[in-house]
Amino acid sequence: MATKQTETALSELAKPVQQQLSQYRVQQIQAVLSLLDEGNTVPFIARYRKERTGSLDEVAIRDIEDEARRLMKLNQRRQEVLKIIDEQGKLTPALRQNFARATVIQQVEDLYLPYKQKRRTKATVAREAGLTPLTEWLLTFPASGLDAKAQQFVDPTKDLPDLPAVWAGVHEILAETFSEQAAFREWIRQFTWQHGELTSKLKRGAADDDEQQVYATYYDFSQPLKQLPPYRVLAINRGEREKILTVGISVDPASILQYGHFRLVGQHQGPAVAKVTAAFADAYKRFLGPAIERELRRQLTEKADDHAIQVFGNNLYHLLMQAPLKGKVVMGFDPAYRTGCKLAIMDPNGRFLAKQVIYPHKPANAKDRAAAGPAFKQLLEKYHVEMIAIGNGTASRESEEFVSTILKTLDHPVYYVLVNEAGASVYSASANARAEFADFHVEERSAVSIGRRLQDPLAELIKIDPKAVGVGQYQHDVPEKALDAQLDRVVETAVNQVGVNVNTASPELLTHISGLTATTAKNIVAYRNENGAFAARQELKKVPRLGPKAYQQAVGFLRIIGGREPLDNTDIHPESYAAAHQLLTQLAPDGQIGTPKLQQQLAQLNQAKLADQLGVGVATLSDIIAGLSKPGRDLRDSMPAPLLRQDVLTMADLKPGMELQGTVRNVVDFGAFVDIGVKQDGLVHISQLADHYVSDPSTVVTIGDVVTVWVLSVDENRHRIQLTMRAEQHD
Template sequence: MATKQETALSELAQPIHQTLSQYRVRQIQAVLTLLDEGNTVPFIARYRKERTGSLDEVAIRDIEDEAHRLTKLNQRRDDVLKLIAEQGKLTPALKENLMHATVLQQVEDLYLPYKQKRRTKATIAREAGLAPLANWLLTFPTGGLDERAAALVAADKGLPDVASVWAGVHEILAETFSEQAAFREWIRRYTWQHGELTSKLKRGAATEDEQQVYATYYEFTQSLKQVPPYRVLAINRGEREKILSVGINVDATSILQYGHFRLVGQHRGPAVEKVTAAFADAYKRFLGPAIERELRRQLTDQADEHAIQVFGNNLYHLLMQAPLKGKIVMGFDPAYRTGCKLAIMDANGRFLAKQVIYPHKPADAKKRAAATPAFKKLLEDYHVEMIAIGNGTASRESEEFVSQILKTLNRPVYYVLVNEAGASVYSASANARAEFADFHVEERSAVSIGRRLQDPLAELIKIDPKAVGVGQYQHDVPKKALDEQLDRVVETAVNQVGVNVNTASPELLTHISGLTTTTAKNIVAYRNDHGAFNSRQALQQVPRLGPKAYQQAVGFLRIIEGSDPLDNTDIHPESYSAARQLLTGLNLTTTSVGTPQLQQQLAKLNQQQWANQLGIGPATLADIVTGLSKPGRDLRDSMPAPLLRQDVLTMADLQPGMELQGTVRNVVDFGAFVDIGVKQDGLVHISQLADHYVSDPSTVVTIGDVVTVWVLSVDENRQRIQLTMKQAARD
């Protein structure tokens, strides 16, 4: 017999399916059950494919989010039903309407007439006994209005004359009309369909916008349905800075006609004018402003959500950039007065040496002369193969300095411009101080810049994602929602790649499925005390790493050169028995994992037959086959490699039509910014991304892509470079 919790999850699956019809009810119910059992999204996506029908992280999170939304809706509905029932006003029709509400706004609209509110003019009029007259007026009597009103004149009730009586009735009707759910829903929909978002320069605000940042929006009008998210956020920021006045324009004629049709219909007589006037006033004072606030909030919520998605998508591709494996790297943090900080890391990212040189003015001639031999000596003493130059202050001059020296060497050494956004944030953090306690902040930054080239994922997760500079208005969106999304992105990226448990930092381990800050630190502490882990099974000895956490985490933790070759695959230990049976059936052992011989046999495998023979699902077998074929595989190896350089360009070198290769640094709604080797990134506007129409730049390019571009124009004064990716530019 199903438990109460199982029944609740089953009942939740059907309404989720109505919204997310692309997923089957069975899949939704499986996801809800697995989440309820305490499984993480990465674990479910990787190791429970048979139960979910191979849903990925995005699909699982879609279902999780919709479950949260419906749970919140159901809770609010229950609260509203209880509150109205306590007032003795819950009719069967109202209850039915509430039960059929599918969004929170509908529930709130229905609850509005029963909501506790401050004393209003309408409240005072009701207390004076005018509600019956207001209700009678809605029957559209053919006469006797003033006589009925005169009977209610009472100076002690604030009703000294007939005019004051009708004023009170007017207030009751206006408030009543403004609280009717049907009116609010229709006007909201009509305004959304036909309204326009407008913005104007506030009187006297021109001096506050000296750079004319908001000049586009000094006289701006666009359909609500068509305003792109980035414009909404820009306009909102201009309004917050008191540069712009913003509103929604809509022709009220049709709205007033709708109110007349619904309230008056075919009625005639003296009551019509009073009812019509009350509805017009209700729209002007209550409905119109309320709907405007709601729709602007809706626009902002949609823009926030979009900006968060853009940031998340960019962050994912930034984290998933190909690592530069097996190279000795120098991190180069440029500066003028305080000198350039250098840090050298071995092929595994271990710090080797640091030094400060002064190749740029205002350093004196003696220090500048000493910079070249000191730099060359470091390159040769440590056999540096790659130089990662931060793209901040003095990067242009530092790039020229490095380029000139590389031309004098007898072996190939390359440099890469690395986005240093957030490096200073990390350098001043407690984690950086703990790792390099005796370093200056800038020296830690040089280490971070170098490691970003070696392993972007491992280094970038050490800092607040908002500091990496790949978003769009990320500082304007709700912090909680942004943090939640970025945490999800980091979790997805880290678990898709997996980590070497014997070299991973606590910061990296914290993002592994099932691990917490405490268990991540305990793994590192145990490793330091007992030496490198020789098997995944040894992780069970780590304090506070219980069976559930071990189950969720172990498949994403790699043991390189351990006692069992399967520990260097993404095969979960729960599938080791099936993997070994498969190897035995092929007359091989685990020592053959990753060999060409095994790969050839697995390529010819009848997977359905073997899945039946082993008693496992075909998806699980497919993952086992992949793991046996490619132990230690890294999804990032298929990503574009960093663009290596030996010579430098200046903006003065750029000419229209020039063909260049560059690295995509940021993707926003209106295009992509590309690093072409000069200090300033060039913009490929959305209209220049392809020969065909592009509605979303992220469908064409992602961060880290190496692309071919052509120069359209260069404005050195404004430091702007316009680029194109259209093939027609070759002609």
């Protein structure tokens, strides 16, 4: 929980945050910051404190939190710098006011630059030699007598033996002074951003290092800075890191030098003009230009990193929120050649039933290949398997053909689904997997994971590092700490939006529930194993180290199915049970919830009037009504169901114009990759996603969507399939 000092700081930031996030009212921002300081989690605030926040969702709450944290860092840095300048005796009211107007840390650093302790420079030496008065006199633009004045400063003992040495020292002081002026830096920064271009060229002698010509697009490339898409920035950065490309920012310096002349010289004339303009030109060449280029490239990279992280997070959310396949016996099928295909069967609740290894593919001998089909068919019939989840890794193509052939011989329908097995090997080798299946080989654990991914993607994928699921772009290039933080947020949002069955949830899943930690999650499972299934939410209070605050934050997201209290299988918080029971007394004295009759009655209520009677807010009442109408509801049930298959396609089967259905596997800046039932996913380029202009693919498709596509072209040699979702393009 936040300290009182932090709470006060956050309270003071409500109005500054509102200035940056004007879409929210200051009262909403104040409420969010206060609730965060009280130790509430974002999912809890979004779900159970809607009256206080005006029904802000998780995204809005995190926006407010992030802006408040940014402003806290800005204020902290501003105070640090002001203290340093004040200790130097150089803090004036005007300078303090300039710092107060700074809205980003870069502006603070620009203002601080002249006062910053720096290494010894040529300008420092010139000042120590006593050339500051001559420099200041030069800036008055005297009409004549420059050398005569400078002669007074010639002093061999100060390493100023002649006039050229004196003027060289003055030049250094001027150049450094100009480079440290915040106004110059800000103007040049904005001008470069508006008119500059990012350029890249093939580095001399690097052609052989790019054998696949991955960076061929950027061998002679330029694009205006403000038009660069994030993925292109990251691609160029990677090419530079790999020493394939030489990268820089190009901008016409004439306008910048003209600006410097206008600001420094104005209408002045005389011999001093040439010296001042020469010093500014040198300042730009040596100091300002390179510094601004570094800053802008860093800003481009940070923006591209943030975008890539957001893309990854958005894809991960939709991956986790894929519809579960409920009530089905599932076989997980982990394909392989030499070591055999590992099979694992799970009951409708994900409980492991059986495993086996078959050898349907070469280089297995003919006898083992012949035995694979009957053994596979026997397993299907013995355990009444209804669905097969085939991993999409090595040998998946051959395994799909094998499965399809067997399914055609059955007298009842069984379907298969290609499952993205990214990260399955990571989980299989983990300590958690070893603890659950100690006597299994790694590949056998993978088969279990693949099957469970089809049954409940959220519960299974939560067990692995989100970075291993392979649904991003350039995720290995972005800052790992920032990526981890964003993915943790996404996982937290997804898990809490869905809720979990506290009697079946794994410790990994429980860890992401609002208010719980790894320790309390393990304690819940340990308590459950020792005392049996929880019969009521109230029993959670007996779990060691699960205190009142943690209980308050977590309990609404933990479901108990078939317990003593029907409301425990809803997302109604126990703090609202009294109001819910009062409502049920009026409408359903038998206490039955979720019945068609009750749903009809609830739909006809005057919520505003009833909320007053029950003493709750309208938003809370609305959630109570939703919980009573559909106990055990799962947001994922409204998501697209997995695309089931019985037959298999090859790339050779694909012809331009062919209409197919596919599942979106990944969404990136330049389009979407769609699984159409062949080994290679097809690409729907951004220009082929819709009949209208699309700037962001995620506004059209998300991971898990089942879409209709048409084949544009097939390149078997390069394993590339081009698809379209534009009906008129097909026509």
